[in-house]
Each structure stands twice: as structure tokens, then as C-alpha cells.
Amino acid sequence: MPPASLHSLSDPHFSADTAAWLAAIVEDSTDAILSKTLDGTITSWNAGAERLFGYSREQAIGRPISLIVPEDRLHEEADIVARLRLSDRIGRFETVRRTRQGISVHVEVTISPLRSADGTIIGASTIARDIGDRLRHANEQALLLGEMRHRVKNLLSIVQGLISIGSRRADDVQTFTEQLTARITSLAAAQALVLHSEDGSEGACATLGEILAAVMAPYESDGIALADCDAAVGQHAMTSLALLFHELATNAVKYGALSNPEGSLRVEITADREAVSILWRETGGQRSESPQIGFGTTLLQATLRGLQGTIDREWRDGIFATRLMLPCDALAR
Structure with a gap:
């Protein structure tokens, strides 16, 4: 609705029917349309202005525009x-106006002069459109793009580290490829949980038990028993926790309980307000007489540092036990 139509209402060449038609267009507009004198006194106020600013026509007309x-x-x-x-x-132009409730609203405004029959400027017509939703969507999009850049950068850094260190440790290309693929799959499982926790669905919250189950899904067998745990895991800790569980599972497959058809793995979890204790118990594996610090061990140590956790390992009576202690506040980040 152009501002000129408000001017046209005072044009003597227009019939009463035309004036009524133009007035109806102004009144039914979804935008706020109002007019004022040059000293700032409000002289007209449509239904759109009532909806946007909260003042009725009677409350607004005759009041200063500073209202x-x-x-x-x-x-x-x-x-x-x-x-x-x-x-x-x-x-x-874009600016801010104030509602009757004292709430600031972002609006897009167009202002045109109003003239009398002899051409003298006697006031102004204003069209104001609420752009709050548009600005919120733009801000949300900017935040989303920033978060995506941050996450992609972090993931690429992790993958680059896996490639760099793994290529120096692997015995052959096939072993390197298999290990790298498995670790990236583990990361994908954690990221799937991150997306699920952010989709707004009722009950969508990533827990320690869910991450453990997702990472261990490829190794599912009758010999594996996993405890559940509803301790919340934050988005930044998910990736580290997935890598940690994956390395433990990989070692169990290569040397430990999962390398033996008759072996068994049991994961027990206890939690209090301060920390989570994870007991990883393998039965039926082989004890290494000369353990070497390889990439898996290096990755475990780096991951635990990031989670501010500790690890203790013990071999006793055919059972290889790994105990992890992780602070709850580090997990929740």
C-alpha cells in the first residue's frame, strides 16, 4: 500500500466511493499505517497499528508520536x-519502536509527506512493518552457520590427526585404512547423537549409555553386556567419549576378550554428583608380556586429558579390568 494513497484521501478530484475504497485498503492492511502533523501529533491510526503497538485508535489519535x-x-x-x-x-529504513507494554519492536518504516489541496506539506504518513521475526531468523541462521563452521573445523582437525599419527604407526595400508574407517565410523555415531539431541524432540538427550551403545553396536554379541547410564553428555564431550570407547573396543577385538569366541566383555557404570566411574572388564583375553605404547594408547591418553579423566588398568586372575573416572562437569560440556 503506497503512502500516496493516504494523500489521495484529501484530493477533491476523488469521489466519495474512491475515498471509501482507499480508506478500506488502509484499514485492512496488515502493516501499521498512521499519519501525523508536522508537530508530531497522531491524526490517523489503522487496525494494523493497533495490533503492532497495542494502542487503540482512540488511545493514539491526538497523542504525540513520541508515544x-x-x-x-x-x-x-x-x-x-x-x-x-x-x-x-x-x-x-529500519528502526525500533515501543509498544504500549513497553516492548521494543524492530520495524521497517517508510515515511511520505502529506499535502493540502494547495500543495502545502501539512504532515506525514507512515507505514511500519514488524521485522522482528525476519531479524531473529537471520540471527539464528548466522549462529547456525558459525556453529557448523566450528564443528566442521573440529572434526577435520580430529581426522587430520588420526591420519597423520595413524599413517606413522600402521604396518601396512590396509591396516591403516581399516583402523581409520572404524574410527571415523565411531565419530559418525557420536555426531548422529548430537544431531538427535538438538532436533527438539521430546526426550532427545544424549546420555553416556546411548553413546556406549552406539559405538559398541558393530561388536554386538552374546558375550557383551553393557550397562545403561543416564548421565548427560554435552556436545563437546561426545566426540571424545566416542573415540575413547572405540579404542577400548578395538583393543578388545585385537588382543582382549573379543578376540576369543569364548571371551566376554562387561561394562559397569556408577555415577554420583561429582564423577562417573566406568569399569570395563574383559574375560578370556590374552595378556601382553611386552605392552607397547601405540597410537591407540596415545589417543586414549589425549582423550582422557580432554575429559579431565583418569584411567587405571589391572590384570588379575584372567580378567583385564580398565577403570575410567570422568568428572560430571567435564562430561556435560
Whole structure:
């Protein structure tokens, strides 16, 4: 609805029917449309203005335009009046106005001069459109893109580290490829849980038990018993925790309980307000007489440092036990 239509209502060449038609268009507009004198007194106020600013027509007409202008924006009105007196049409601009409830609303405003029959400028017409949703969506999109860049950068850094160190440790290309693929699959499982926890679904919350189950799914067998745990795991800790469980599982497959068809693995979890204790118990594996510090061990140590956790290992009576202690506040990050 162009501002000129408000001007047209006072044009003597228009019939009463035309004036009524134009007035109906203004009244039914979803935008706030109002007019004011040069001294800032409100002279008209449509239904859109009532909805946007919360004042009825009776409450607004005859009041100063400062009724809806925040104190820190009053300088805009002085500039607008000065430009109107010079016959300027003030193009579209974004600003802030105030509702009856004292709430600031972001609006897009267009202001045009109103003239009398002899061409004298007697006031101004204003069209204001609420752009709050548009700005919120733009801000949300910017935050989302920033978060995506951050996550992609972190994941690429992890993968680059896996490639760099793994290539120096692997005995052959096939072994390196298999290990790298398994670790990336483990990361994918953790990221799937991150997305699920953010989709807004009821009950969508990643827990320690869910991460353990997701990482161990490829090794599922009758000899594996996994405890559940509803301790919350934050987005930043998910990747580290997935890598940690994957390395323990990989070692169990290569040397430990899962390398023996008759072996068994049991994971027990206890938690209190301060920390989570994870007991990884393997039965039926082989004890290494000369353990070497390989990439898996290095990765475990680095992951635990990131989680501020500790690890203790013990071989006794055919049972290889690994105990992890992880602070709850580090897990929740």
C-alpha cells in the first residue's frame, strides 16, 4: 500500500466511493499505517497499528508520536520533520519502536509527506512493518552457520590427526585404512547423537549409555553386556567419549576378550554428583608380556586429558579390568 494513497484521501478530484475504497485498503492492511502533523501529533491510526503497538485508535489519535518512539530514537523524529519540511520522501529504513507494554519492536518504516489541496506539506504518513521475526531468523541462521563452521573445523582437525599419527604407526595400508574407517565410523555415531539431541524432540538427550551403545553396536554379541547410564553428555564431550570407547573396543577385538569366541566383555557404570566411574572388564583375553605404547594408547591418553579423566588398568586372575573416572562437569560440556 503506497503512502500516496493516504494523500489521495484529501484530493477533491476523488469521489466519495474512491475515498471509501482507499480508506478500506488502509484499514485492512496488515502493516501499521498512521499519519501525523508536522508537530508530531497522531491524526490517523489503522487496525494494523493497533495490533503492532497495542494502542487503540482512540488511545493514539491526538497523542504525540513520541508515544511509540523510544527516548534514544527521538532524534530520528527531529530529523524526519526537518526532511519533510524540505519535501523529502523518506525511503525505507529500519528502526525500533515501543509498544504500549513497553516492548521494543524492530520495524521497517517508510515515511511520505502529506499535502493540502494547495500543495502545502501539512504532515506525514507512515507505514511500519514488524521485522522482528525476519531479524531473529537471520540471527539464528548466522549462529547456525558459525556453529557448523566450528564443528566442521573440529572434526577435520580430529581426522587430520588420526591420519597423520595413524599413517606413522600402521604396518601396512590396509591396516591403516581399516583402523581409520572404524574410527571415523565411531565419530559418525557420536555426531548422529548430537544431531538427535538438538532436533527438539521430546526426550532427545544424549546420555553416556546411548553413546556406549552406539559405538559398541558393530561388536554386538552374546558375550557383551553393557550397562545403561543416564548421565548427560554435552556436545563437546561426545566426540571424545566416542573415540575413547572405540579404542577400548578395538583393543578388545585385537588382543582382549573379543578376540576369543569364548571371551566376554562387561561394562559397569556408577555415577554420583561429582564423577562417573566406568569399569570395563574383559574375560578370556590374552595378556601382553611386552605392552607397547601405540597410537591407540596415545589417543586414549589425549582423550582422557580432554575429559579431565583418569584411567587405571589391572590384570588379575584372567580378567583385564580398565577403570575410567570422568568428572560430571567435564562430561556435560
